[in-house]
Amino acid sequence: MRVMIVTWGSDGDVRPYVSLGLGLKKAGHEVQLATQIGYQEFVTNYGIECITINWDIASSLPRILKFHPLDTIVLGSKQLYNGMLSELWRVCQDTEAIIFNPHSYPCYYIAEKLDIPCYAASVQPHHQTRAFPHPWVTNGKHLGSIYNLFSYPFFDQAFWQFIRHPINKWRKETLNLSPLTMWEGVVSRMQRQKLPLLYGYSSYFLPKPSEWIDDFIHVTGYWFLNTSKNWQPPDDLLSFLSAGTRPIYISKLWNKKKITKEILLKLPLLTGQRIIVQSLDDDFSDAKITDNLFHIKGSIPHEWLFPKMLAVVHHGGLGTVMSSLRAGVPMITLPVHSDNDHLFWALQVAQSGVGVSLISQKEQSSIECLADAIKTVTSDKNMKFRVMEISKQIQAEDGVQKAVDAFHKHMQYSS
Known part of the structure; x- marks a missing residue:
């Protein structure tokens, strides 16, 4: 099967996905990884074909990665997403399944249009829980279970209000899909549709919350990438x-x-x-x-x-x-x-x-x-x-293998 992994960001947003790609390739799949051009040589050195995203990611990072929820409604969405959506649409052509990281979430709508299996893969938790806060709505201090619980819908709705106009415009004009409602949300819609989500961190460090009972949520273990095989210390x-x-x-x-x-x-x-x-x-x-x-x-x-x-x-x-x-x-x-x-x-x-x-x-x-x-x-x-x-x-755990197993499990459901 041809699998496209779409991920961009810092090293921590690319390296584990290369490891995941290697696991899928070992399992017999044809794997491509789409990311920013600065990682092209790094990805190809591991034997994975790299599709470069020709979008000025660096100039947009301050507004995406340094996301302040209360500012999102008033920020200009056209400037932020100039070029991003068309590039994601381009790189996802001619594939049979898509795996995307949180920054590449519009791939979720692309898979809907192409009618192909789709997986979210994240190294941060996004499902609602009382156990810990949303990773992007925290000050690094324990603020209680009620805060934790409501931090997830707060972020999801604030973010959705920020991006829904350009997303709906793109869905209509490019994907020929119907627009989504005002309160649709991004993660909440994925959860309602039971989109498989692969969490690439260890439950031995951050235990899987009791609320996460659905079988489409997988905490697999971290996707370690061995970089020392041919390295010699000075x-x-x-x-x-x-x-x-x-x-x-x-x-x-x-x-x-x-x-x-x-x-x-x-x-x-x-x-x-x-x-x-x-x-x-x-x-x-x-x-x-x-x-x-x-x-x-x-x-x-x-x-x-x-x-x-x-x-x-x-x-x-x-x-x-x-x-x-x-x-x-x-x-x-x-x-x-x-x-x-x-x-x-x-x-x-x-x-x-x-x-x-x-x-x-x-x-x-x-x-x-x-x-x-x-x-x-x-x-x-x-x-x-x-x-x-x-x-x-x-x-003792093998996060990549667990993620590959989950990939195959849900592939059977969708076939």
């Missing part, structure tokens, strides 16, 4: 790792302004720990690197590095959360406040007892708070035990 990194105790990994990839060079140079003295810092720039080129501090510029496979760490400090993205848990190391999250998905996972890290989350601006700008958090995650025996128990469970 000699100086190996020398640093072998020269002393296990270090603390700190990522500056999202937190360039919050985790400064000055803070990092002081942390070994304040915590008594060795530090490995990863960034995309050369801001350490003029710093004296000691036996207690090592700088990595660019990417490095988490599955290779994290098992060698004592703890991990990062931005709160699900991919890094799951990699830390699989490696059996506690974590500290410093979420980027304009990205509520990170705030959501930071909340889950804190509530599940596998790490510490620094949420407020005061906490994130204080070297003392970061040092205290490092001392906590490296000394708390209950936290270490909790992380190791989850690690064993995550290592």
Whole structure:
């Protein structure tokens, strides 16, 4: 079967879907993945055909990914969706099934027009529950079960009011489909129609809520992508790792302004720990690197590095959360406040007892708070035990295979 996976966004919105595509390809399907051009080489290197989305995604990201629900009704929809709908319609031609991530939700209407099977695939929860809030309507703090329950219809309706005019115009003029009602919603309509949804995170970390009893909701486990198969660590990194105790990994990839060079140079003295810092720039080129501090510029496979760490400090993205848990190391999250998905996972890290989350601006700008958090995650025996128990469970599960099985299960229903 020809399967089109449509996904775009950051690394965390592309890498797991490549892994899912590899699982479907292994099962005998012909797989294509549509995403922004910046990931074309990455996708094709894994043997999956990449269809590039020729749309200026970067200029639209601030309004889509930094979504503020109360602003959506007054924002101009024509500017936001200029080119997006026509591109999704183009890339979804000549396929027999569509799998789409949340940012690519108009594919749901395309599948309706083409009368082909369709699957939503997400690394964030979207079904209503009292257990946790909607990932994009949270401040990173526990606000109670009532807030959690109503955060889902609130987001869905606010978002629908924002996009229903361009969606209905497109449905009528391009898809030749009837317009949808004022209170239709996006996710709520998918749920009423029992659209299969594959959740690519582990229920051992975020348990499946009791309200999710429908058999079209699948929490499969994370779709890990092995990037270290042909990767060789540099000699100086190996020398640093072998020269002393296990270090603390700190990522500056999202937190360039919050985790400064000055803070990092002081942390070994304040915590008594060795530090490995990863960034995309050369801001350490003029710093004296000691036996207690090592700088990595660019990417490095988490599955290779994290098992060698004592703890991990990062931005709160699900991919890094799951990699830390699989490696059996506690974590500290410093979420980027304009990205509520990170705030959501930071909340889950804190509530599940596998790490510490620094949420407020005061906490994130204080070297003392970061040092205290490092001392906590490296000394708390209950936290270490909790992380190791989850690690064993995550290592034993196969999220990709479970997702492929769910794909086949619902394919039988639709045939």
